[in-house]
Amino acid sequence: MDKKTPTLYIVIPCYNEQEVLPITAPMFKEKIISLREKGEISSRSRVMFVDDGSRDKTWEIISEFAKTEPQVFCGIRQSRNRGHQNAVLAGLFEAMPLCDITISIDCDGQDDINAIDEMVSKYKDGCEIVYGVRSERKTDSVFKRSTAQAFYKLMNAMGAEVIYNHADYRLISSMALKELFEFNEVNLFLRGMVPLVGFKSDKVYYARAKRLAGESHYPFKKMLALAINGITSLSVKPLRLITVFGIIVSLLSFLGVLWVITTRLLGNTVEGWASMTAIICFVSGVQLMSLGVIGEYVGKCYMESKRRPRFIISERTNKARENEDN
Ligand code: UDP
Ligand code: MG
Secondary structure, three states: OOOOOOOEEEEEEEOOOOOOHHHHHHHHHHHHHHHHHOOOOOOOOEEEEEEOOOOOOHHHHHHHHHHHOOOOEEEEEEOOOOOHHHHHHHHHHHHHHHOOEEEEOOOOOOOOOOHHHHHHHHHHOOOOEEEEEEEEOOOOOHHHHHHHHHHHHHHHHOOOOOOOOEEEEEEEEHHHHHHHOOOOOOOOOHHHHHHHHOOOEEEEEEEOOOOOOOOOOOOHHHHHHHHHHHHHHHOOHHHHHHHHHHHHHHHHHHHHHHHHHHHHHHOOOOOOHHHHHHHHHHHHHHHHHHHHHHHHHHHHHHHHHHOOOOOOEEEEOOOHHHHHHO
8 A cells, every 4th residue: 555646546426427427527537637647646546437227328428438548437337226325335345455545426526526636635644534525505506405404413413423514525545444344234324334434534625516417316305315314324312212202291191190180170071172182193193203213223123134235236347356457
């Protein structure tokens, strides 16, 4: 391992990105080449695309890049669409034996590639993990911005330690990756898992831009699913909250019982239908919600117990692994 001129692999998940890839791939290429020319990274550094089972021409585009410029591009393809997190993990572990550092970044040009220079220099200063953090979200819609912010707040409130405004744009050294490799969970939430690896880390700030082409694959529904997955993968706080809530409701019902006994003794027991119905509705709602939360965790245990593979690579361009000998 050479800390002065490390081998860098930029790992880029792509799902149905035929519109944006021809625009952003040359940008990634330029970045790799300029860093190489400055002597910041080794000549074995590459851009590695991970096709997450796209249904459009994404894989053909990646293969073409890898064929015409094998010194810059390589790619792997997942056997089917498994989601962003699994695609990133597949790329990171594929790159792990080939390089000293990996940087994962989205392929749509939203993350500023100029932050890569600073990430690499922080690695040289001794950091094993460098988080790319969005300093502003001016280009996102008000809805996207507020839901995203609520997402981070909810995550932290529920005990899942995540870095505010950091998505999956980050540098991880191969040393830290080897430790991440030991995290065997199938329910992936990398933003929460990586901080648990530890080591010296730092942040790099950048302004988030607009998607250069194509459309977002993270509508509100998917973001909510990601938040629930993140919370339940990283924390058991919701289970504890249920217990606390249960205790509070029990205490309140104790007061209720006192009230019922007093009214009974005072002889005014004819009325009370409304209060009774309200209590039944409320308590059964709480019970159903609690069962749902517990069910989430039972489901997680069930999926984890199957130990299914987290990714299946079906194809590799220009023998990505052989780049090692170049
Ligand atoms: N992506 C993926 N698999 C999926 C969905 C998305 O690999 O099932 C990739 C996508 O190609 C992009 C990145 O994940 O590089 C982030 O997705 P997107 O830009 O759609 O999300 P947003 O930035 O809007 O949150
Ligand atoms: Mg995007």
